[in-house]
Amino acid sequence: MKTWERALVTPDMTLREALGCIDRAGSQMALVVDERRRLLGTLSDGDARRGLLGGLSLADKVSAAMHLNPTVANARESRHAILATMRQRGLHQIPVLDDEGIVVGMEVVDDFLTARERENWVVIMAGGLGTRLAQLTRDTPKPMLRVGSRPLLETIVMGYAAQGFRRFYFAVNYKAEQIEQHFGDGRAFGVEVRYLHEEQRLGTAGPLSLLPERPSHPIVVTNADLLTKEDFGEMVDGHMASGADATMAVRDYEMQVPFGVVRERDGYIEAIDEKPVQRYTVSAGIYVLAPHVLDLVPRDTQFDMPALFEASARQGLRARCHRIEGYWLDIGRLPDYERANLEFDEVFR
Structure with missing residues (x-):
């Protein structure tokens, strides 16, 4: 996913702002990070919907609806290992973190299904x-x-x-x-x-x-x-x-x-x-x-x-x-x- 950085939000943003980020990123999930881009949680369309059904409003903060323990991948893992995790957990996308918990990417299952053509013999x-x-x-x-x-x-x-x-x-x-x-x-x-x-x-x-x-x-x-x-x-x-x-x-x-x-x-x-x-x-x-x-x-x-x-x-x-x-x-x-x-x-x- 080339536009994963557009999916970064802070816990103090409103749900309306976060859903806008998800829409612009073309993802199904926002990554909630602190000032160092350390992952604090995730906010999916489903998380936001459940929050709104539970009484939250679009003006409430992301922190009130975000998922605190998402499945993540380490940047040192191979893409095959990451894909295996996604298949096992039934995930469409997964945040990729370095050893300090800082977000360095997001893998999307569709990227595995559509390989770019290579010029290498x-x-x-x-x-x-x-x-x-x-x-x-x-x-x-x-x-x-x-x-x-x-x-x-x-x-x-x-x-x-x-x-x-x-x-x-x-x-x-x-x-x-x-x-x-x-x-x-x-x-x-x-x-x-x-x-x-x-x-x-x-x-x-x-x-x-x-x-x-x-x-x-x-x-x-x-x-x-x-x-x-x-x-x-x-x-x-x-x-x-x-x-x-x-x-x-x-x-x-x-x-x-x-x-x-x-x-x-x-x-x-x-x-x-x-x-x-x-x-x-x-x-x-x-x-x-x-x-x-x-x-x-x-x-x-x-x-x-x-x-x-x-x-x-x-x-x-x-x-x-x-x-x-x-x-x-x-x-x-x-x-x-x-x-x-x-x-x-x-x-x-």
Whole structure:
């Protein structure tokens, strides 16, 4: 909501004035704040109506009718988390506060339903052999394996398209004809699809050298075996706001050692950690790259994303992390594929 500041009112304003603010803001609620813009409460159309029915007049103060304990969101929450709260509570809009309780915005559910169109290209690395799923990928490329009611790659494209991304490049190699036959030029899916044909497998970054022209905006690069509910637009916006040259989506990964780990010194036991959990930050297989970073990708050479980020570091470029907190699944092994099918209807319905 771009006009949320028009919805700010003070507790000493009259109900008539507050309702005027709600009308001008085009919202269904006013945010009642103090002189520092700390949230004191909210006043909805319903709050005002109930107050008037209870004997208040339009000349009475907002403080007499406002709701003192509204549901709020923290500015550090992802938009997906905020939307989940709104759905759970049946809210149309929600104030967004910083850690001091100061209003910094207001999210409206309609803004989630109408994504603005994005000029950023999406490059999907769809040329791999899927060797870890050999029994399934003998006749079908992994991106075309059906997960739930449709091919995996179709769900990925639909996720980006729903967030306003329209131009896609598919890097293809293994059984590319199946992918091209299904997607064509993308028109049937409301997007534009072009193909980067790998004559030899070029890794997870090498196909970027096949782009026919240098983009004008940062591009999103993703593997074709990921199911996630991430807000890709938020990732792009964070990349641009930070001034970084490259952004890598990362997530937490835990491994539990199934034994007691012995800490010893000079042959004597100091302590035993029983089945400790090791925690790591790992790549989530999604990236945002500034156009000039593509100059570091060699032509006709197998080149992976870790090598590109290392090359960027050697050039003094800045790379940042974007942490994924929500649903994410890498379909690399048969148990992952089975899990994806079990969870698909609940997560992507």
